[in-house]
Amino acid sequence: MMIEIWAEAGPCENDIGKALEYVHAVSAAGAQALKVQWYRPETLVTLDAERYDKASGSAKTQYELFKNSIYPYQRWEPVIDECRQQGI
Numbered sequence: 001m002m003i004e005i006w007a008e009a010g011p012c013e014n015d016i017g018k019a020l021e022y023v024h025a026v027s028a029a030g031a032q033a034l035k036v037q038w039y040r041p042e043t044l045v046t047l048d049a050e051r052y053d054k055a056s057g058s059a060k061t062q063y064e065l066f067k068n069s070i071y072p073y074q075r076w077e078p079v080i081d082e083c084r085q086q087g088i
Contacts, residue, residue: 007031019079027086034088038073041066 007026012019019036026034045062052062059065 004033005029005031006033006035008035012036016075016078019076020082023079023082023086023088027088032088034083036076036079038076039066039070041070 007022007029009019009022009026012022023034041063044066047061047063049062051059051065053065057065059068
């Protein structure tokens with residue numbers, strides 16, 4: 001029986017450098033996969049749901065908050081490439 005170890009990345013906060021650090025940590029720990037969460041705001045929240053946090057900022061709704069923090073899928077390519085190079 002083969003067991004694979006998958007590691008979940010914490011919040012990268014739109015920082016590719018942080019995401020690459022996760023890749024190296026996962027590789028050093030011996031995990032076989034790195035899981036990240038990627039979403040589209042329009043499939044996550046309604047357009048008019050109020051923000052649930054108390055942080056300051058111009059976003060008045062959850063949709064605006066998430067839309068402003070989305071990290072486009074194409075920008076993950078360096079992370080995907082590094083995962084492949086690290087064998088995960």
